[in-house]
Structures are given as C-alpha cells and as structure tokens.
Amino acid sequence: MRALCLAVAFVTALLTVTSTQALADDGDGIAVLALDITGDATSNLRKQVVLAIVEGLEEAGDVLSVDESRSALVSETDLIDCFSRDCLERIGDSLSVPRFVRAELSASGAHYILKLQLLHTGRKRLLNSVTVSCAVCTVGDLKTRTIEAARQLLIVELNELVPVTIASIPEGAMISIDGLGAGTSPVVTKLEPGPHRFSATKDGYATTSQTAEIAASEAGTQRLEIAMVQAMGAPETGNSKYGYWKWGSVAASGTLLVLGTTLIIIDDDPACGSSTEQCRFLRQTKLGGVLSIAGSLAAGAAAGWMFWSESKSERPILSLVPGGAQAGFAFDF
Numbered sequence: 236m237r238a239l240c241l242a243v244a245f246v247t248a249l250l251t252v253t254s255t256q257a258l259a260d261d262g263d264g265i266a267v268l269a270l271d272i273t274g275d276a277t278s279n280l281r282k283q284v285v286l287a288i289v290e291g292l293e294e295a296g297d298v299l300s301v302d303e304s305r306s307a308l309v310s311e312t313d314l315i316d317c318f319s320r321d322c323l324e325r326i327g328d329s330l331s332v333p334r335f336v337r338a339e340l341s342a343s344g345a346h347y348i349l350k351l352q353l354l355h356t357g358r359k360r361l362l363n364s365v366t367v368s369c370a371v372c373t374v375g376d377l378k379t380r381t382i383e384a385a386r387q388l389l390i391v392e393l394n395e396l397v398p399v400t401i402a403s404i405p406e407g408a409m410i411s412i413d414g415l416g417a418g419t420s421p422v423v424t425k426l427e428p429g430p431h432r433f434s435a436t437k438d439g440y441a442t443t444s445q446t447a448e449i450a451a452s453e454a455g456t457q458r459l460e461i462a463m464v465q466a467m468g469a470p471e472t473g474n475s476k477y478g479y480w481k482w483g484s485v486a487a488s489g490t491l492l493v494l495g496t497t498l499i500i501i502d503d504d505p506a507c508g509s510s511t512e513q514c515r516f517l518r519q520t521k522l523g524g525v526l527s528i529a530g531s532l533a534a535g536a537a538a539g540w541m542f543w544s545e546s547k548s549e550r551p552i553l554s555l556v557p558g559g560a561q562a563g564f565a566f567d568f
C-alpha cells in the first residue's frame with residue numbers, strides 16, 4: 236500500500252512538472268526589444284523609462300528588459316534592432332516569448348512623447364499602439380504615465396482580421412505596415428480593422444508612406460496600390476511605359492516641322508535655275524509641305540499624350556479597392 240502511494244505521488248509530481256514545463260514553453264512572457272530615444276534625454280531618464288515600462292507590463296507575466304533581451308541575443312546580433320516578421324519569429328524562438336514591446340521616446344527639455352507598440356510573433360502583426368504626450372512634466376510624472384501606458388498596451392480589442400493585398404507600382408518595393416517589414420510587393424496579409432500606416436521603399440524611387448483605413452464591413456479581400464515617384468536625380472530605371480517611343484515622336488515632330496516649312500517656302504521656285512523665263516520646270520512642293528506639317532502635329536500630339544500618360548500614372552497615390560472591384564478611394568500625397 237505504501238509503495239502504491241509513493242508511486243501515485245511520483246506520477247502526480249511528474250505530471251505537475253510536465254504541465255509547468257508546457258506552460259513555460261508556451262511563452263506567456265513579454266520582452267522589451269528596443270527603446271529608441273531622440274532629443275536631449277539623459278542615460279538616467281532612459282533607465283527610468285525602461286523600469287517604468289517593465290513595471291507596467293508585469294501583469295503580462297515575466298518581463299525581459301531591453302538589456303536582458305539584448306544579452307539573450309548576443310549570439311544572434313543580426314536580430315538586434317530587426318523588426319521584420321522573420322526576425323520577430325526568430326527572436327520569439329530564442330527568447331521563448333510571443334509578445335514584444337518596441338518603445339520610442341522623444342525628449343525636448345520637459346516635453347516628452349512616448350510611443351509604445353505591442354507586437355506578436357504568432358499572429359505576426361501589431362497588436363496595439365499607445366502614445367503618451369507630456370508637455371511639461373518631471374521625470375516622476377513621465378514614469379507614472381509610462382506605467383499606465385504600458386498597462387493600456389496590454390488591453391487589446393480582438394477584431395476579426397481583414398484580408399488585404401498591398402501592391403506597388405512598380406512591383407518589387409519593400410512594404411512595411413505600421414513600421415514592421417511585411418516583405419516585397421505584392422504582399423498578402425490580414426490586418427485588424429482601423430487605420431494602418433503603409434510605406435513602400437525601392438531603389439531609385441522616393442519612399443512613399445500614407446495612412447489608410449481598413450474597413451471591417453467590406454466583403455472579400457481589400458487591395459491597396461501604392462504608386463511611387465522616381466527620386467530626383469535618379470537614372471532612368473527602364474520601367475518607362477513608352478520608353479524611346481515618346482522621345483522618337485518628339486524628334487519626328489521636329490524633323491517633319493522643319494521639312495514641311497522648307498517645302499512650303501520653296502514651292503513654285505524654279506527647279507533649273509534662278510530665272511523662271513529660261514526654266515520650264517517649277518517646284519510643286521506645297522502639298523508635301525502641308526502633309527509634313529500635319530505629320531509633325533500628329534507626332535507632337537502623340538508625344539504629348541505619352542508624356543502626360545506617364546506623369547499621370549506616376550502620380551503618388553495610395554488607393555484602397557475592396558474585393559477586386561474597380562471603385563475605391565485614393566489619397567494624394
């Protein structure tokens with residue numbers, strides 16, 4: 236009987252340890268990955284803000300501070316300050332936590348702006364974002380507001396995700412959503428309803444960014460298109476819609492104009508000398524001149540249309556089109 240009791244106790248303890256290990260492996264903690272500071276903040280202020288963030292997040296379970304997170308990633312330095320989805324997934328595996336916090340602090344005298352972002356590796360998206368502004372406050376006031384902001388960060392309203400496709404013109408641009416790298420366009424993902432910040436970056440083009448509202452009521456996949464503008468001074472990329480045709484039309488228009496004008500001027504001139512009395516043949520070039528000028532006007536109009544069409548297609552817009560329909564709305568910027 237005693238042996239049976241010992242066996243039951245041993246099995247119970249083993250199951251308890253296994254269960255505890257499973258919960259630990261689930262990664263119920265949270266890690267602060269970065270605190271980026273701009274302005275005239277001191278090292279002591281940075282330390283106080285980090286401590287306040289950790290204190291506010293303690294309700295979420297175990298919390299790793301910025302220094303602890305960086306120390307744990309010392310053998311994987313390429314993951315430090317990397318916030319792409321692939322990096323976050325690898326960081327989650329290394330730190331055994333599913334959630335991360337990224338913080339940005341702007342300090343100017345006694346004026347502070349703190350932005351906190353809550354990221355999730357399993358859902359591969361931004362869960363929540365909180366911004367705190369303190370016009371005139373002490374370090375103690377900033378700490379109090381930071382603790383409260385960190386607590387608010389953990390309050391996430393779970394909405395049904397909306398499928399979204401982000402495309403760029405031209406294709407192949409690096410797309411980021413809410414500051415997180417999402418991959419090369421076209422990007423297919425799912426987002427929570429509400430405003431999101433989209434950016435597109437590509438060599439030879441100016442970075443294009445805008446905020447668009449993702450509606451929960453739209454049926455099907457919502458499509459966003461980001462048209463990029465070639466950077467000032469950048470060489471031609473070969474992606475021109477009409478290429479040399481537009482320049483060829485300009486050259487043809489000028490050549491035909493000169494030719495047509497010349498033919499009209501020399502019409503009725505003698506073909507065999509300066510005296511019409513001694514020459515039986517006069518040049519009849521007026522019709523050719525008129526036709527040349529008409530061709531010049533046509534070539535010029537074609538060139539103008541091609542230039543206008545390309546400039547219109549390169550107009551920097553971000554448009555949202557629901558479910559593959561042609562209608563939608565656009566933002567100019």
